[in-house]
Structure formats: structure tokens, C-alpha cells
Amino acid sequence: MTELAEATSAVTFDSPQLQELIDHIADGAIERDERDELPYAAIAAVKAARLGALRLPVERGGGGATLTQLYEVFIELGAADSNVAHILRSHFGIVEDLLRSTRPEDGRWLERIAEGDLFGGASTEIDAPAGSTDYPYRTAITQTPSGLRLNGTKHYSTGNLYVDWLIVGATDVDGGKVQVIIPADRLGVLRPNDWDGFGQRFTGSGTTSFDNVEIHPEDYFSKETSRREKLPYPATFFHLQLNAMIAGVLRRVALDAVELVRARRRAFYHAPSDVPAEDPILQYSVGLLASQAFAAEALVLTTAAALEQAYAAHGTPEEQQLSLRAALLNAKAKVVIDELANRASSELFDVGGGSLTRRGAHLDRHWRNIRSIAAHNPKTLKAVAVGRYELNGTPLPNQGFF
Template sequence: MSPQIAHVGSPRLRGLVSHIGRGAVERDREARAPFTEFALLKQARIGALRLPRDAGGGGATLPELFALVIDLGEADPNVAHSLRNHFQFLEGLIRRPHADNGPWIEHALAGRLFGQAATEVAHQKAGGFAEEFDTTTDRTDAGLRLNGTKYYSTGNLYADLIVVASRGPDGGPARLVVPSDRPGVIIERDWDGIGQRFTGSGTTRFVDVPVLDSDFLSVGTLFGDAPPYLATFPQLYLTAVITGILRRASRDAADLVRSKQRSFYHAAGDTPVEDPILQETVGYLSSQAYVAEAAVLTAAAALEEATNAHGTEKEYSLAVEAALKAAKAKVVIDEQAMRATAEFLFDVGGGTAVRQSAHLDRHWRNIRTIASHNPRTYKAKAIGNYDINGTALPNAGYF
């Protein structure tokens, strides 16, 4: 029997998120990946939160899920980010219901997590809906075998199953799901980014991996029946993680001011907590975190409307609205969050804030790394082109 799910808003889930947050600085200091924390999340069946309650899931709405992502981003953005591909995969199943989804739904209900292996750097344009792959699933005398190399494999270190995009045995595109511990699956720990160091965003290799007929998720075109703006979910997810980091930075700034014993001789207050300049700076940080959260949850509500309208004549217009709101949120939040964690946080902390033992630089490093997935300049240009000329947003991997 699967363990009881930890529902959104439950004391159990709040306690788990708090526990993850308490160890985040120590894990960063020790360069320790959160394997123990992921074991706890699997026990809580966090990966089933979006599945219906009557099926054994958590029944969470999209705003509820994104609020949790913000909470996790505040606690440890490595953990929050590493769950993104799982929730993206499940969301695809929810938005494209099919009788064949049953086995994958059952895995999620049991607490197992999915990773993804899609990106191949040989392709010159990132973010498009690729249907040609160097990774192959071929028929051999020993049966079907999977071979290839994928990059930016965020979360695969902690995944139980990996969704792989490949060239199928008949030459067309195919998606299959293989256990992460199957012989020949090699998940490298070679991610060397300046931030999000424990997301396992490195290389996944498949070397003569045995493939069963039951492993195939789909064969043929991968996106022909895809809902419009299918990528709004994963893009808004990244903005939610950044929002969580911003909220943590705001909290850290207030803690810094409270903990300081000395002030500058020319400061505006006798003590740091009485200094109106420091109060104003912390107020800006807190306000930015609040507005960022509101923007993400507003976009999440719009995305829920689009999701619920699947198959109706309203779906496309609602999906466009959700994509626009998610894009606008990213453009502003990325810029504000990077400045807040590179300037404001250190303005209130002085020399105390720049000590390596404080690990406050991790906030900017993590935000800068996440924001680089999809540069805000291109996003702002697309929004402006839409507002001025009515040009549709690109309907591919970044919107």
C-alpha cells in the first residue's frame, strides 16, 4: 500500500518543506546533494499532488501547486527545480488524457518521480519542438536497445523513471519511459553551473539499454495533438522557483539587520534596526517578493483556466492569455530578483553579508542560472511584438 499523501497546506507538507529549508545552507556549504530530502518527498508522494483525489492523488489546483513551488524555492531551489520535469510530464498527461496513461499515473501515485532526457546539443536552435534525434531505439538480435546522450538532465539524479525522446525503431520520433536504474542508464554528475549546483543538470547517457514494448509512451509525431502553449507550465515553474529565492533573500535581509550589532558612524540610526535606510531597503525587498508571488499565482490561475478549457473553442485564447501573463511575470521578476540579490541584500549586510560562511551569494548564483534558461530579452521582444503588431507569441518550448 502506498503511503498517505501529504496534501497541499497540510501540517505534514509544511513541516517537510520547513525541514528541507533548515538544511539548505549546510548542504550548500558541504556540496551535498539532497538525496535524503528527496526520499522524504517520495514518501510524502509529492509527485501525485496534481492527480485527482478520487484516484488517490492530492487534487491540487495549479495555483496551489505553484504556491508550493514558491515555498520549496524559498526552502531550497535545488529541490524545487529538480521536481520541474516530473510535474511537467504529469501536466502533459493531465492536459492530454488517454487510456494508455494508466501505468505512468500509477507510478506517480506510488510516489515515484519522473525525469526527462530530451535535449541534444547537436541541434542548433534551442527550445523548438524537436522530432529528430541522434538518440536511437533500434532492433537488434538481442531485442530493442536504446543508445544516445542527453544534456541538461535536471532532476534525473533523483528520478525513478526517465522519459526519453529518441528516434524510434521505425525511424520516426518516439518517447519511452525507462527506469533510471536499468542497466546501461548512466546519469553523470558533471553539471558545473555557478548555481543550482545540486539539480543534476548534467549528462544522461544510454548505452545499449534494453527496451520493452511496454516502455513506449508514444510513437510518431510527438506534438501533433499538443495543446497550445504547452510550455507555459515549465516556464512559469522556473519563475516560481526564482520567486521563492527572492522571498528567502528578503527574509535573510531582515535577519541580517536584526543580527547586526554595529552601525556606521554616519548612519541614519543609532542601531541597525532603527536605521530608516536599512528599513527602506528591507521594505523594498519584501515588497518585490510579494509582487512576484502575486504575479506568478495570477499567471497560474490563468493557466488553470486554459487547462480546464482543453478541447473547447476557448482553449486557444485562454492559453495565449496564460502564456502572456507567464512571460510578463518572468521579464519583470528576473530583473528585480537579480538586482535584489546582487545589490539590496548586500547593502543591508555590509561586511557580514559577504563572508563565505554566510553563503548569501548562492541566491544570486541560483537566480542567474535559472533565468539563463530563457533570456528575458527575447521574451520582452515577443511581448512587445504582440502588443504593437498583434504577432502571436512563439508556440514552442519557451512560451
Template sequence: MGKAICAVMGKSTTPSTVNQFWILDFRFWIYPSVANGRFSPRYLEREIMIKSPEKLADKTFEFTTPVKANSPELQQLFDFIALGASERDRDRILPFDIIDLLRRSRLGALRVPVAEGGGGSTLRELFEVIIRLGDADPNVAHIIRNHFVVIERILRSERSDRNRRWLKAVVDGAFFGFAGSELEVKRAGSGTVLNTKLTPEAGGYRLNGSKYYSTGSLYADFVAVRLLAPDGTPATAIVPTKREGVELVDDWDGFGQRLTGTGTTTFTNVRIEADEVVFDTDADNSLLTYNATIPQLFLTAVNTGIIRNVLRDATNLVHKRPRTFYHAVAEQAADDPLIQQTVGQISANAFAAEAIVLAAADGLDQIITARAKGEDESAASLAASLRTTKAKLVVDELTLRSTTLLFEVGGASTTKKSSNLDRHWRNARTLSSHNPAAFKARAIGNYEINGTPLPTGAFF
């Protein structure tokens, strides 16, 4: 990895170590509100998470080892990410530089054991981190979702040479994306592959096909691709995104989560080496009964982060509100019991959502405990899937309610496009729509009434 050249107040500087960088340097790079080395006063006056932006001038981050879940450096990084989240969303600035900061921190190695160079976090600790990152910027949290899904599957599997190679890449900072969906498949989440295929070629293969909903792949170093092997069996190839023939297209036009790169990935005659293909039956490929539980809880954790962000925006709105209605019961908004009640409800929603997500994450850790003891994982896997499915139903509702309550705090001025407060609802609604609640509630009800296990494909 080369050095990062940064510009600070019109001067060129070079960090003294590869993983050291100044917060304001990257703000200079990222935001169009900065020109000629001078920072917009409007921007610096925004109080999002860091109360005194002027104190950041001499602040540096140093990550000499992969960041730990509870490290103060990680929270400082998230605080910085939060500073520009609204502007990035409003102006549709793709956060390549932000992902590079996460790459340098080696956040993607949180779940890799310490003995293998990673952060050694439990799944509960991972989801605590995702809630915090979702609070800072839900787009960024969503971008790295598929990375942790792919890496968790590798971590479950035996340490073959190729699995060690991929984990080493993660420890060095690499991010993984995923390309699994084909729009031609009529039943979403079925795992069916129709048009992405390998053909044999001299000790390897050529890959051709196209995927959609490739969330995070636009920013990733590798992409895991679901495909058909030459004999028609399903498999996965892990491919460098810079390889010739790989095209990542930013054609996602959703009204929420606009920066996630959830678009098209096309593979045109891409060379695939034999050891880059993981067949579902390979000895070094271990699958859970419910292997989609982690990605589903991930989305719910991001929504939980959104509620925390809404709570902060709500309190800031009250503190900055210069006037109130003539028929209000208090002269100041901060003293109005109706506004206090609304903010209190948002706060309670945030607390409940976080408790629910972390309870579901505990269920995922119980699968790992059962595996370590040599016990059957199937019961723990079903229990974790049930917890995660129930969590989605409740937290989605709490998030959407909270993003609407925000507008009861500030009046009509909160709807100004410049405030961009509608991003909370847009993002929460998009995250919630990934798998509609009605299908989840029916599956839970069928289990409770008839003992019918949850579906074992995607979304559970």
C-alpha cells in the same frame, strides 16, 4: 518500499510506519556537521525557519495519503528542508535524502486527481507549493520541475493502460525526470533530435544516445527521453533510471543551482518495451499549443521563492547585526531608516513576484476549465503563455535586484564565504539565464505591435 533505519543520538530506531520519520534522524544522515550522534552547536543555533530547533526532537511526519498543498505537514517538511539548504549548497551535498523525503510524502502526486489517489491540486495551488519549496531550497524545487511537466502531459491524455500505470507509480511516490536536449543541435529549444535513436528488437527496441541538461533525472525513478523512432519520427520513451544501460552523470558545473543534476544522461543499448514509447501522434498523447508554459513558469516560481528567502535572511541580518557605521543615523541597525527602506523594498518585491506568478498560474487553470467545457483551448493557451512570458521578465528582474539589495543590509560581513549569502544571486542568475529575457521581450513586443503569436516551441 522498505523500512528506513534511522540513527538518533547514537541509537538505532525504526519508524513505526513506512511513511513516518523523525526530522532529526534525517539531519543526522545528511549533514557532515553531525558526528557521533552529537549536533554541532553552531548548526543548531541557526535560525532559518524554525525558531526552536530543540522542539523538533519528538516531531514526526506521517503521510498516510499523498500530501495536500495546504497541509501543515507539508510546511513542516519544507521548514526542515530549509534548515540545511545553505550548507548543502556551500558544500555541494547532493540532496538524495531530501528527495527521498519528498518521495515518501508523495509530493509528486499533487496534481493527480483525488479519485485516482493523488492530492487533487489546481495549478495555482501547485505553484503556491513551488514558491514555498523554492523559498526552502531552490535546488530541490528545480529538481522536481520536469516531474510535474511530464505528469501534466500524462494527465491531459486519455487513461490508457500505460498512462494509468505511470500515474499509479506517481501516487506511490515515484519521480520522473526528462532528457531532451542534445548539445549538437544548433538551435536550442527547437525540439530537434539528432543522435538519440531507437532500433527495433523482438517486440521492442534498443535505445542509444546521449542527452545534456537532464535536470532532476539524477534523482528520478523514471526519465522521459526525446528520441527518434526507427522511421525517423520524433517520440518519447519513459524509461526506469535503474535499467541496464542508463547512465546518469553529475557533470553540471554551473555556479548556481549546483545540486540539480543538470548533466549528462547516456543510453547504451537500453532495452525499451513497445508500450514505453509514446509517439507524438498517439491517441493517448495530448499536446497543448504552448506546451512549454508550465516549465517556464516553474522557474519563475522558484525565483519568487528565492526572494522570500532573501527577505528572511535580510531581517535576520538586521536583528543579529552587532554594530553599525559611525555615520549612521541610528545606534541600532533595526532603527536605521535606510536599512528599513531596503528591507521594505525586498518585501515589496516578494509580494509582487508572488502575485504575478499566481496570476499566470490562474491562466493555466483557465486552459483546464476550457477543456472541461469542451471549448477550444488555443486562445487560453496563448493567453497563459503571454502571462508566463511577461511574468518571467518582471520577476527575474525583481529577484536579481533583491539578491543584490541583501548586501546593502549587512555590510562587508555578508560577503563571507561561510555565510554563503551569494547563493541567492548565483541561483537566481542561473535560473534567469535558462531563456534570456531579451528574446522574451522581443516576442511580446512583436505580438503587441503586429499581432504575431508567440513561438510555440520550447521556452514559451
């Protein structure tokens, strides 16, 4: 990949600099897949461009993007390299939390984000009930003769291989639940590359462990008794990111189909045209894929606009209903997008025949990545929840899946 100049301020939405960054990430995606290469260089470019500050107000050194614009960028990143989009997932969730904070002491973290730093989360523990926030963390801070120390292991800590800071959920010395923010490279923080998924292979979604990591008083971010206000459906933000990433991969599938047909020099046996691009059967396949990509993107952006309305209503009587609406739209979008994308990533092979199954074409990465992203929560659960709501008015579950 070509080198990008380091930015003096955060990239802004729809700027040439942002497009240059996305093109830069896309240019190396197939080579990384070929070489099993972790995208450290791509993430370095993200930091240099200060993409992580996209949502910060311009007056705070950010890009000033709206929430809907952020999801447009996630779609574009998903089309460029869905691994890179996924790596940034926790960071942008943390940014949203900080933007809603009214605590002056949180301003220092926004300053770090404005400078290009990336944040990751370390909360999930392997024996915790899925979606629950009530379980006691086994990862704990204890008092030792040498001071406070953090020990434990977190799982599914996506992106932590690449970030500068970690927000860690832990049990404090008094038994209460806390969050601490520590440098990702502090002594005793272990970030092995042990994620072995067949898709999204370079997201670093494995374990993060803490072996007698020093904890200082200034590392404390929040305590259970003074947590920031929570949104009615806090997980909508994160799961809409997943829908946006899949929509992005589907866009890439459609673009690949166009390029493959244009590049073909031989027609199928019994083809109605000797020129592949003039073959109505191939035109149908390309048109179908492009239409499916459009539908997926439209669903994501409609839901993003609804979520933006809910965020704007924070603290008002309308917030609960608007948040429910956004969560409901996101659930409906997932049911449709998963179905479209999994089918489309297989139908892509209809435009080129057996030659497209060569490993060197790397077209299987689309199905592998879509399948891995979609597996974060089943569309069957979402469809059932939507059906219950439509039939009986039953509110959506309010936990990790929603």
C-alpha cells in the same frame, strides 16, 4: 536534517505535513551548499511525503491541488531550496501530461506517481536547434540479435540523478519518433553528476546516456502517430515554474534581510540609530526587498490563475485565446521578475556591509541561483515579443521559450 515519517497518502496543499516537509528541506539548504552535497536526502523526503502526487485527484491517491496551488508550492520550495524545486520541474510537467491523457494504459503511471515515484525527462540533444521539436533524435532504438537496444546521449536532463523513471525521446527502429519510459536504474543507463553551473549546482542538469539499454514492448509510451493532444502554448507551464522558483528565492532574500538586521548588534558608521532594526535606512532596504518579493509572487500567481483557466478550456473554442493570454502574462512576468530578483539579490548586502560577503554566510547563493534560473531564456526576447504583440498584435512565438 531531522527524519520525516513516511506518509500513508500524498500530502495535501496547505497541510501541516506539507509545511513540515518544506521546513525540512529548508533546514539543510545552507549545509548542502557548504559541503557541495547533493540533496538525495531531501528528495527521499519528497518521495516519502508523495509530494510528486500533489496534483493527482484525491480519489487517485493524490493531494488534489489546483494548478495555482502547485505554483504556490513551487514558490515555497524555491524559498526553501531552489535546487529541490528545479529537480522536480520535469516530473510535474509529466504529471500534467498524464492527467490530460485519455488513454487507459497511462493509468499505471499515475499509480506509480501516487506511490511516490518521481519521473524525469531525457529529450534535449546538444546539436538540436533550440526550441525545435522537428529534429530527428540521434538517440535511437535499434534491433539487435539480443533484442531492442537504446543508445544515445541527452543533455540538460535536469533532475535525472534523483528520479525513478525516465521518459526518453528516441528514433525508433522504423525511423519514427517515439517516447519510452524506463527505470532510471536499468542496466546501461548512465547518469553522471557532470553539471558544473555556478548556480543551481545540485540539480543534476547534466547528461543522461544510454549504452545498449534493453527496451521492451511495454516500455513504449507514445509514438508520433498517436501522440496525446498538445496544448496551444505547451511551454508556458515549464517557464512559469522558473518564474515561481525565482520568486521563491526572492522571498528567501527578503526573509534573510529581516533576520540579518534583527541579529545585528552594531550599527553602521554615521547611522541615524544605534539599534539596527530602528535605523530608517535599513528599514527602507528591508521594506523594499519584502515589497519586491510580494510583487514577484503576485505576478506568478496571477499568471498561474490564467494558465489554470486555459487548461480548463482544453478542447473548446476559447482554449487558443486563453492559452495565448497565459503565455503573454508569463512573458511579462519574467521581464519584471528577472529585473527585480537580480537587483534584490545584490541589494541584500546593503543591510549588513562587508561582513555579509564572507563565504560562510552563503548569501551569494541567491544571486548565483537566480542568475542561473533566469538564463534559461533571455528576458530580452520576452520583452521584444511582448512589444510586438502590444504594438502590432503579433502572436507570441510558440516554441521552447514560450
